[in-house]
Amino acid sequence: MPDTIGTVERSKLFIRGDREDAVDMGNGVHHLVLGYDDHILMAKAWFAKGAVGQLHKHHHSQVVFIAEGKFEVEVAGEKQVMSAGECFFVPSEAMHGAVCLEEGLLIDVFSPAREDFINGEAYKS
Numbered sequence: 001m002p003d004t005i006g007t008v009e010r011s012k013l014f015i016r017g018d019r020e021d022a023v024d025m026g027n028g029v030h031h032l033v034l035g036y037d038d039h040i041l042m043a044k045a046w047f048a049k050g051a052v053g054q055l056h057k058h059h060h061s062q063v064v065f066i067a068e069g070k071f072e073v074e075v076a077g078e079k080q081v082m083s084a085g086e087c088f089f090v091p092s093e094a095m096h097g098a099v100c101l102e103e104g105l106l107i108d109v110f111s112p113a114r115e116d117f118i119n120g121e122a123y124k125s
Contacts, residue, residue, distance in 0.1 A: 009118065010037040017044055023123045027051055033117050041113035047100035055097035060110040062090040069104015
């Protein structure tokens, strides 16, 4: 059971992270929040080939590890094709997005935590 710390609850201490528990975001993307507290949040995002993470920005700093697949990534107007084992950094307020070229899995880390992920607002259409 989560504990309240600061403005958000803290996650459980042990999280399985199974895809069956992920939220279907539509358009070939499934998302699952993993561990978090006020300061940090980790999540998984599964992308089908051709799925698009639309260009957007937020006040959080973000590091993304490409666990599987291949993506065309754009950060602050720069584009690169990146593959499994590589990562990219997104500074606060930088426009960023990705197109999945080969089915893949991203591991996202945000600081501070994305409250919209925790409270489910990010999943509403």
